[in-house]
Amino acid sequence: MDLGGSPHQFGQASEDFFNTWNNVVAQLMAMNPREDIPGQAPGTRITPQDKAWLKQAAPVGLIGGVAVISTPNRTAKSVFERKLGDIISAELTAAIGEPIKLAISINSAATETDDSSAEPPRTEPPRAETPPTQPRTTQSRPTETRSAESYHDFSQLNTGPKTGTPSENVAQQNTQPSHEMPRPTSYEDDPYVLQYPDSSPQGERPSTYPDATPTEPAYSNSGDAHVGNSYDTPAETAPQPWNEGYINNARPQRRQEQKPDSERSWLNENYTFDNLVAGEGNRVVRAAAIAVAENPAQAYNPLFIWGGSGLGKTHILHAIGHRALELRPNLRVRYVSIEEYTNEWINSIRNNRGEDFKRKYRSFDILLVDDIQFLAGKPETQIEFFHNFNALHGAQKQIVLCSDRSPKELTELEPRLRTRFQWGFTQDIQKPDLETRIAILRLKAERENAQVPSEVLSFIAEQKAESVRELEGALNKVLIVSSIQHTPVTLEMARDQLQDLVAPEVVEITAPTIMSVTAEYFNLTTADLTGPGKARPIAHARQVAMYLCRELTDLSLPKVGNKFGGRDHTTAMYAERKIRKEMSEKRSTNEAIQEITARIKDQAR
Numbered sequence: 141m142d143l144g145g146s147p148h149q150f151g152q153a154s155e156d157f158f159n160t161w162n163n164v165v166a167q168l169m170a171m172n173p174r175e176d177i178p179g180q181a182p183g184t185r186i187t188p189q190d191k192a193w194l195k196q197a198a199p200v201g202l203i204g205g206v207a208v209i210s211t212p213n214r215t216a217k218s219v220f221e222r223k224l225g226d227i228i229s230a231e232l233t234a235a236i237g238e239p240i241k242l243a244i245s246i247n248s249a250a251t252e253t254d255d256s257s258a259e260p261p262r263t264e265p266p267r268a269e270t271p272p273t274q275p276r277t278t279q280s281r282p283t284e285t286r287s288a289e290s291y292h293d294f295s296q297l298n299t300g301p302k303t304g305t306p307s308e309n310v311a312q313q314n315t316q317p318s319h320e321m322p323r324p325t326s327y328e329d330d331p332y333v334l335q336y337p338d339s340s341p342q343g344e345r346p347s348t349y350p351d352a353t354p355t356e357p358a359y360s361n362s363g364d365a366h367v368g369n370s371y372d373t374p375a376e377t378a379p380q381p382w383n384e385g386y387i388n389n390a391r392p393q394r395r396q397e398q399k400p401d402s403e404r405s406w407l408n409e410n411y412t413f414d415n416l417v418a419g420e421g422n423r424v425v426r427a428a429a430i431a432v433a434e435n436p437a438q439a440y441n442p443l444f445i446w447g448g449s450g451l452g453k454t455h456i457l458h459a460i461g462h463r464a465l466e467l468r469p470n471l472r473v474r475y476v477s478i479e480e481y482t483n484e485w486i487n488s489i490r491n492n493r494g495e496d497f498k499r500k501y502r503s504f505d506i507l508l509v510d511d512i513q514f515l516a517g518k519p520e521t522q523i524e525f526f527h528n529f530n531a532l533h534g535a536q537k538q539i540v541l542c543s544d545r546s547p548k549e550l551t552e553l554e555p556r557l558r559t560r561f562q563w564g565f566t567q568d569i570q571k572p573d574l575e576t577r578i579a580i581l582r583l584k585a586e587r588e589n590a591q592v593p594s595e596v597l598s599f600i601a602e603q604k605a606e607s608v609r610e611l612e613g614a615l616n617k618v619l620i621v622s623s624i625q626h627t628p629v630t631l632e633m634a635r636d637q638l639q640d641l642v643a644p645e646v647v648e649i650t651a652p653t654i655m656s657v658t659a660e661y662f663n664l665t666t667a668d669l670t671g672p673g674k675a676r677p678i679a680h681a682r683q684v685a686m687y688l689c690r691e692l693t694d695l696s697l698p699k700v701g702n703k704f705g706g707r708d709h710t711t712a713m714y715a716e717r718k719i720r721k722e723m724s725e726k727r728s729t730n731e732a733i734q735e736i737t738a739r740i741k742d743q744a745r
Contacts, residue, residue: 157202164231165194180230190227193219200245203588203620207232207240210247217244238410245624406475407465411458417583419576422452425567429456429540433463436471436506436538440565442529446543447569450607453542456569457508460540464506474501475508482514482521498524502531506538512561513543516552526557533563551721577601577611584612590619596634603638614638649692649744651703657740658685661732670705683715684736690716692740 171177171186186194196216200208207229211217220228225242232240413433418426425445432443445453461473476484481501488497501507515522532539543550546568547561572580578601585592596618605611621637622629655666662681669682682704689700690712697709697716704712722729 157207158199160232160235161199161207164228164235168194168227168231177227180227184227186227190224193224197224198247201623202240203616203623205238205240206243206616206620208243208245208620208623210245212247214246217246220244243620243624407461407473408458408475409462411455412462413459415583415587416452416455416459417572417576417580419572419579421570421572421576422456425456425569428565428567429460430463432538432540433460434467436464437536441533441536442539442541442561442564444541444543444547444561444564444566445569446546446566448571448607449544450609451569451571452608453569454510457510457540457542461506461508464538471505472503473506473508474504475510477510478512478514478521481509481525482518485521485524498528498531501528502535504532504537506540507532508540510542511544512541513545513550513552515557516550519554522554522557526554526560529557529560533560545724549721549724551725571606572608574601577605577608580608581611581615584615585619588619590622590629592618592629593631595631596629599631599634600638649740651689651693651695651700653744654688654692654740655685655703657743658688658736661736661739670703672705683719684733686712686715687719688733688736688740692737 168177168186169191173185173187173191175185176182177184177186193216196212197220198210200210202208209220209225209228211220220242221244225244229240229242413426413430416422416426428440428443429445431438432440445456447453457475461475464471465473485494485497488494515525529539541561547558547566550558550561578597581592581597581601585597592615597615600611600614600618603611603614605614618629618634618637621627621633627633652666655669658681659666659669662677662684664678664681668678669685671678673679686700686704689695689703690697695703697712700712701707701709719729719733723733724730
């Protein structure tokens with residue numbers, strides 16, 4: 141069988157994935173079918189039938205956090221999608237140290253007519269099961285399993301570090317057909333660091349700093365879901381004995397020894413300044429972040445970074461921690477999202493350990509806080525954060541905060557917090573320009589050891605992506621399709637696969653169109669919006685229309701005011717700010733803006 145991710149296509153990264161795959165399979169084959177799999181949900185076991193199916197799968201490659209697996213027929217593919225995929229995803233996630241999703245393909249070389257004709261794996265009487273040779277130290281999270289043909293969520297694909305060298309002794313022992321046995325390789329010890337997922341504060345994570353040495357960069361993100369465990373099992377027969385060579389090569393301890401919680405930094409080793417592509421949109425923020433990392437609490441304290449989702453705020457937070465620890469390994473650095481911070485605070489109160497929580501967070505030399513905007517609606521947590529902020533700032537400890545809005549726009553937070561957030565230096569991150577987007581994609585391709593023509597990189601970069609994540613997701617999609625179809629990356633293939641990303645036909649939106657649609661939505665007339673009426677419904681509709689003129693056209697404030705009956709530019713400025721604030725506070729206003737915007741675009745086509 142020709143594995144789609146062969147070394148000629150993805151270089152050493154492919155061999156690394158084969159190593160990890162084989163050792164994960166070896167661990168699963170060594171499991172006692174009567175015992176739960178350590179680190180997974182209670183009741184999760186690997187049965188003899190599971191093992192028989194497992195031997196039918198073969199690795200194809202790892203592209204951006206998506207493990208592509210080949211199965212011989214639809215029945216095997218269905219089994220992996222319904223149960224085994226969940227188990228393998230969790231094990232690969234634990235082994236590699238980042239969330240791994242599965243894309244299941246069917247080996248085109250295998251003969252298959254339909255599910256009913258597919259024979260289950262042949263088996264022989266079982267042999268005694270042996271426990272894993274190494275202890276498990278982490279708790280894996282369920283990870284989504286999807287077929288390769290239907291995988292669409294490429295905006296959240298991840299890239300992880302991969303290590304290992306091919307095995308020589310095991311290959312000579314394999315007698316099964318290639319489609320029944322993964323490529324035999326071994327695993328070399330490399331301490332991975334589990335990526336901290338944005339969406340979950342739970343789960344065990346390893347220490348990131350054994351020697352304060354930054355590691356090879358990669359891009360990553362997170363995303364996880366749960367899939368049911370029911371599936372169609374093969375015939376009730378036992379699997380063939382597993383090749384002992386794989387068991388002997390079972391992976392060693394996957395992670396370094398866990399440090400006490402208060403000594404961990406939770407930093408993602410893949411986010412460093414070395415792999416942060418600098419551009420006009422992030423140049424100032426990057427310079428300020430480096431200054432903070434090299435001289436904590438000296439110039440910018442706090443440093444407040446804000447901007448849209450997927451522009452690199454989290455990357456910069458982790459990079460600050462890495463650089464600071466490179467220079468001063470004894471510093472106590474902690475990265476935390478507000479969701480995790482809130483959960484820790486609630487749990488400490490529930491367990492009567494509130495004072496321990498305070499001592500812990502006031503002991504850090506650098507505190508890196510992500511998604512500070514999610515403090516909204518949590519008054520008790522705001523109070524606690526306020527006191528911890530004061531304690532750290534007063535002790536000359538560095539604080540770095542990230543948000544999707546500027547401090548002034550965080551109107552849901554207490555004023556005393558907002559003012560403190562502005563004590564130091566506040567700077568936003570802008571969307572990357574075309575040159576920066578191309579540089580980001582080129583670095584991404586290099587990290588994947590993939591040959592991507594310059595015209596393909598330029599094509600992807602020119603599309604109307606809203607964030608860096610979306611750009612990288614588009615490139616990941618192209619690479620995965622190339623791997624599965626065994627075809628080189630071309631401009632034609634990229635156009636075909638990224639039709640959903642290709643910028644639609646440009647439509648011209650004018651102020652009269654906006655005014656007409658807005659007036660109709662509020663059961664008014666255009667004359668009402670341009671006239672002198674000051675009744676509350678009319679004034680609100682006029683402000684919405686002014687806001688949309690600023691958002692959907694290139695009109696300046698004076699020109700917007702002039703369109704609405706010759707009003708002053710300050711009126712347009714007030715309307716824009718008022719509606720923007722209402723959108724962050726009132727769901728009804730936000731929904732109305734979205735609905736009116738959709739109608740305007742439909743009418744403009």
